[in-house]
Amino acid sequence: MKIIVCVKVVLDPEMPASSFKVDAATNKVIPPKGTPPVLNPFDENALEAALRIKESAGASVTVLSLGKNISKAVIRKSLAAGADRLVLLEDDAFEDLDACTTAGLLADAIREIGEYDVIICGREAADTSAGQVGLGIAEILGIPSVSLAGKVEFADNQLKVDRVLAYGTETIGVLLPALVTVGNEAGALRTPGIKAVMEAQKKPLTVWKAADLGFSQPQTRKIGVRKVFQPVHETKCDIVTADTPEEAAVGLARKLREAKVL
Amino acid sequence: MADYQGVLVHCETSEGKLASIAAELLAAGKSLAGELGQELSAVLIGSDIAGLSQEVISRGADRVYVVDQPLLKDYLTDSYLQAMVKVIGQAAPRIVLLGQTHLGRDLAPRLAFRLNTAAVMDCVALAIDPATRRLLMTKPVYGGNAQAIQVCESDPQVATVRSKVVSPLPMDSGRQGGVINVAVDIDPALVRTRVLARKAETSTGVKLEDAAVVVTGGRGIGGAEGFKQLAELAGTLNGAVGATRPACDNQWISDNAQVGLTGKIVSPNLYIAVAVSGSSQHLSGCSSSKVIVAINKDPEANIFKSAHYGIVADWKKALPAFTAKVKELVSG
Ligand SMILES: Cc1cc2nc3c(=O)[nH]c(=O)nc-3n(C[C@H](O)[C@H](O)[C@H](O)COP(=O)(O)OP(=O)(O)OC[C@H]3O[C@@H](n4cnc5c(N)ncnc54)[C@H](O)[C@@H]3O)c2cc1C
Numbered sequence: 001m002k003i004i005v006c007v008k009v010v011l012d013p014e015m016p017a018s019s020f021k022v023d024a025a026t027n028k029v030i031p032p033k034g035t036p037p038v039l040n041p042f043d044e045n046a047l048e049a050a051l052r053i054k055e056s057a058g059a060s061v062t063v064l065s066l067g068k069n070i071s072k073a074v075i076r077k078s079l080a081a082g083a084d085r086l087v088l089l090e091d092d093a094f095e096d097l098d099a100c101t102t103a104g105l106l107a108d109a110i111r112e113i114g115e116y117d118v119i120i121c122g123r124e125a126a127d128t129s130a131g132q133v134g135l136g137i138a139e140i141l142g143i144p145s146v147s148l149a150g151k152v153e154f155a156d157n158q159l160k161v162d163r164v165l166a167y168g169t170e171t172i173g174v175l176l177p178a179l180v181t182v183g184n185e186a187g188a189l190r191t192p193g194i195k196a197v198m199e200a201q202k203k204p205l206t207v208w209k210a211a212d213l214g215f216s217q218p219q220t221r222k223i224g225v226r227k228v229f230q231p232v233h234e235t236k237c238d239i240v241t242a243d244t245p246e247e248a249a250v251g252l253a254r255k256l257r258e259a260k261v262l
Numbered sequence: 263m264a265d266y267q268g269v270l271v272h273c274e275t276s277e278g279k280l281a282s283i284a285a286e287l288l289a290a291g292k293s294l295a296g297e298l299g300q301e302l303s304a305v306l307i308g309s310d311i312a313g314l315s316q317e318v319i320s321r322g323a324d325r326v327y328v329v330d331q332p333l334l335k336d337y338l339t340d341s342y343l344q345a346m347v348k349v350i351g352q353a354a355p356r357i358v359l360l361g362q363t364h365l366g367r368d369l370a371p372r373l374a375f376r377l378n379t380a381a382v383m384d385c386v387a388l389a390i391d392p393a394t395r396r397l398l399m400t401k402p403v404y405g406g407n408a409q410a411i412q413v414c415e416s417d418p419q420v421a422t423v424r425s426k427v428v429s430p431l432p433m434d435s436g437r438q439g440g441v442i443n444v445a446v447d448i449d450p451a452l453v454r455t456r457v458l459a460r461k462a463e464t465s466t467g468v469k470l471e472d473a474a475v476v477v478t479g480g481r482g483i484g485g486a487e488g489f490k491q492l493a494e495l496a497g498t499l500n501g502a503v504g505a506t507r508p509a510c511d512n513q514w515i516s517d518n519a520q521v522g523l524t525g526k527i528v529s530p531n532l533y534i535a536v537a538v539s540g541s542s543q544h545l546s547g548c549s550s551s552k553v554i555v556a557i558n559k560d561p562e563a564n565i566f567k568s569a570h571y572g573i574v575a576d577w578k579k580a581l582p583a584f585t586a587k588v589k590e591l592v593s594g
Contacts, residue, residue: 011404017542020408126404148367166471171458185510235570253584253588262532
């Protein structure tokens with residue numbers, strides 16, 4: 001079985017909200033100092049789902065990433081965790097692409113890689129929250145997809161995917177080749193040991209430029225960005241204080257009663 | 263582009279009823295159609311759902327496309343896609359709206375790519391640009407730390423809309439509208455997925471999204487045992503229990519309890535956040551609550567910037583006393 005996992009390197013989404021700034025002139029985020037890039041958390045879940053299939057059914061796992069100046073230190077984590085191969089689509093032109101262009105380029109690269117049975121993506125990227133690149137790839141490649149997976153298994157010659165619904169789950173059977181997008185319910189990416197991290201540093205990377213994919217100039221964007229802004233919500237918190245936590249709690253309840261909230 | 267006219271809203275159903283998001287989308291679509299001076303159409307897809315047409319009209323649609331076939335009983339990407347593509351081919355709308363639900367999240371991107379256009383997901387505001395007459399779609403980015411106003415440069419412009427950002431229009435049962443039955447020749451060979459099993463969660467009490475009171479626990483709760491205490495408080499107030507992502511990831515509570523950007527969107531009258539730090543991803547799902555109350559031992563926790571009332575305390579000490587007092591107050 002051949003699995004391809006699409007992974008994006010993003011600004012750490014867990015940065016403190018107070019350090020987050022947008023440049024109003026360019027509509028771009030000003031990366032806060034000391035906030036390192038990380039693997040998109042849902043893509044880590046996607047990789048973990050792939051590694052679990054590799055363990056149970058046997059598979060090779062190719063990780064595919066697209067961007068400008070992709071942090072090698074960050075992306076190599078996927079090799080350390082157990083991926084077999086890393087293909088980077090890296091070019092100065094690959095900056096600020098919309099979801100349609102991104103999905104198109106990834107689909108081109110997947111065709112170039114050639115054989116695959118399963119493509120796994122995170123349900124959305126932590127920065128753009130576009131939430132459509134994975135499903136877009138499936139549509140371009142003309143293969144079935146299952147989104148928002150909490151568990152992915154290969155059994156009885158098909159992929160069995162548990163989709164997390166609003167109130168429950170459903171198990172979807174899908175014939176291969178197929179694409180699956182996963183959420184955090186699929187489980188956290190395993191932590192590689194020191195030895196695996198060291199070995200991952202030495203593994204070769206495959207790097208493709210725009211020209212290798214016949215991508216010479218950015219296509220016309222389908223999604224335009226008019227403005228990026230930080231919503232302001234000013235609330236003043238009424239902190240109830242007392243000598244003990246128990247008294248503070250009672251004071252809080254009384255206050256809510258006075259304010260007719262209770 | 264000139265061929266595309268009007269707004270088309272996908273009306274989701276659940277257990278034979280119109281889902282609440284459908285009425286919200288109809289209200290949103292109605293106002294956009296009004297601004298464009300064009301009509302509002304709706305599409306109902308499913309099995310045994312034709313009876314809902316009048317309700318859809320009463321909620322604002324001028325015309326309803328109904329695709330009612332046994333094969334469409336369960337939502338499957340490929341079959342619903344065939345139905346949507348057929349209806350859109352017939353209706354040629356400028357704007358297509360779907361809910362940011364499990365269905366919409368799945369269907370909208372594939373639909374947009376199939377129509378060679380684009381979708382903007384999870385919109386929290388929609389407007390028509392007076393200059394270009396195109397749809398301005400506002401959505402959270404960077405986990406809710408920021409919002410972006412985006413425009414889809416091709417037609418139809420597809421958007422999914424978050425629940426609870428638009429209020430439904432009152433029912434006007436005298437409203438008249440056209441009903442158009444659409445037969446779709448669904449090719450089973452093109453439906454490549456199957457539902458093998460479905461497990462519904464037996465919900466006790468009120469549903470999270472509908473609850474007037476939500477008591478949410480975060481990572482600081484530390485275990486499933488703590489969530490029982492939160493459930494006791496929620497029960498007292500006839501509310502529901504929510505959770506942050508780490509609490510769900512640790513399986514202290516069901517995944518279905520997650521509140522936030524990638525969880526459920528709630529806007530209760532009262533939201534009690536216990537041992538929750540207040541990340542943008544979490545607040546994105548609860549910030550429209552009327553009153554937010556925070557219990558956190560860290561006075562610097564970000565949740566206090568969004569909360570209206572709070573105490574700085576260890577929840578293990580504060581919560582039992584709070585619950586006891588609340589019980590006394592609401593029963594008295
Ligand atoms: C793409 C993406 C999507 C996400 N979507 C969501 C989402 O939908 N919902 C969501 O919740 N998260 C989401 N997250 C995760 C989010 O970024 C945060 O990691 C998460 O919300 C933090 O949860 P928390 O507040 O429970 O935990 P923490 O940030 O660890 O905070 C725990 C808090 O508990 C307090 N505490 C600890 N012990 C006690 C005690 N004894 N008494 C009182 N207080 C105590 C601490 O002071 C702290 O403030 C998402 C992340 C990403 C990257």
